[in-house]
Amino acid sequence: xxxxxxxxxxxxxxxxxxxxxxxxxxxxxxxxxxxxxxxxxxxxxxxxxxxxxxxxxxxxxxxxxxxxxxxxxxxxxxxxxxxxxxxxxxxxxxxxxxxxxxxxxxxxxxxxxxxxxxxxxxxxxxxxxxxxxxxxxxxxxxxxxxxxxxxxxxxxxxx
Numbered sequence: 001x002x003x004x005x006x007x008x009x010x011x012x013x014x015x016x017x018x019x020x021x022x023x024x025x026x027x028x029x030x031x032x033x034x035x036x037x038x039x040x041x042x043x044x045x046x047x048x049x050x051x052x053x054x055x056x057x058x059x060x061x062x063x064x065x066x067x068x069x070x071x072x073x074x075x076x077x078x079x080x081x082x083x084x085x086x087x088x089x090x091x092x093x094x095x096x097x098x099x100x101x102x103x104x105x106x107x108x109x110x111x112x113x114x115x116x117x118x119x120x121x122x123x124x125x126x127x128x129x130x131x132x133x134x135x136x137x138x139x140x141x142x143x144x145x146x147x148x149x150x151x152x153x154x155x156x157x158x159x
Contacts, residue, residue, distance in 0.1 A: 043128020072136025
């Protein structure tokens with residue numbers, strides 16, 4: 001797939017998710033997990049097509065995925081959850097964006113360190129990192145949402 005087209009798809013998916021969550025939206029299990037899984041699938045596909053990957057690259061990528069998922073979960077802990085119309089809703093807060101900014105800096109530093117210590121640049125697909133981070137956030141929001149006792153929205157229950 002063309003690099004510019006892929007970047008545009010990633011930017012569009014990310015912008016849609018952020019815009020919807022900034023204004024608030026019902027928590028729906030399908031929507032929590034579809035975007036992260038699509039981005040992860042694109043990233044894994046890109047990674048499998050990369051040339052000259054080493055065991056060290058895989059180790060750095062795995063550790064980076066764990067870090068990204070953890071940072072995403074921290075971001076998910078800042079998402080405001082509330083009941084509206086009998087279902088659970090979510091909304092990004094200022095703290096969500098603060099954690100996101102700190103996460104970006106942390107992941108940029110991790111990527112720089114990994115590259116300086118020998119990780120191939122093509123072993124770090126951006127869409128994989130974004131997808132893993134959104135997955136961590138979704139897991140945290142889903143867990144927190146389940147503990148509230150308020151039901152998640154269904155597709156039919158969406159406005």
